[in-house]
Amino acid sequence: MRTNVKLFTILGVFLIVVATVYGFWVRWTEWAGIPALYAVAGLSLMTAVFLWLTDRKFGQGPDDDEHGEIAQYAGTYGSFAPWSWWPLGLGVACAGLVLGLALGWWIFLVGVGLGIYFLVGWVFEYSKGDHAH
Known part of the structure; x- marks a missing residue:
């Protein structure tokens, strides 16, 4: 590393x-x-x-050890959402931002609004609903 x-x-x-x-x-x-x-x-x-x-x-x-084995990588790597649509929406919002830079500011502003909405939704995904902690 x-x-x-x-x-x-x-x-x-x-x-x-x-x-x-x-x-x-x-x-x-x-x-x-x-x-x-x-x-x-x-x-x-x-x-x-x-x-x-x-x-x-x-x-x-394990990747720093010259004699490391693949089995050493076993285990939990983190906590991930089982199904989440927020990243897809954020990707669409980012595409809208780039499209807005090329075509017009009103599209850019729509992309900013969507980006804020989807980013907040993704950040607070575990705060409410089925997967609340």
């Missing part, structure tokens, strides 16, 4: 440098590629932080 942390950290820093150089190269006038490069850098660094925190919490895993 430590190798993955290093890999994603290096990738994130590299993309920040590339985005900054690209921004100066186009004189900060191109508003599609610059934010996209910074977003991918942020996602890489978020992945690195997640893996680092997971490594600190669980320590050495």
Whole structure:
């Protein structure tokens, strides 16, 4: 896991440098590629932080052991909803956001509203209904 942390950290820093150089190269006038490069850098660094925190919490895993066996991966990996439609709705809302950027602001605003609705529904999925804790 430590190798993955290093890999994603290096990738994130590299993309920040590339985005900054690209921004100066186009004189900060191109508003599609610059934010996209910074977003991918942020996602890489978020992945690195997640893996680092997971490594600190669980320590050495079966994938870090050179002589590890597949059977060592057995066990519970987390708590997942048995059936959830909220991620599908959130995906449709994100598609509406991107479509709105291309076609019109009113579609973008509808996507924002749907995104907020589906995100709140997904976050509070276990707060009410059949699967309430």
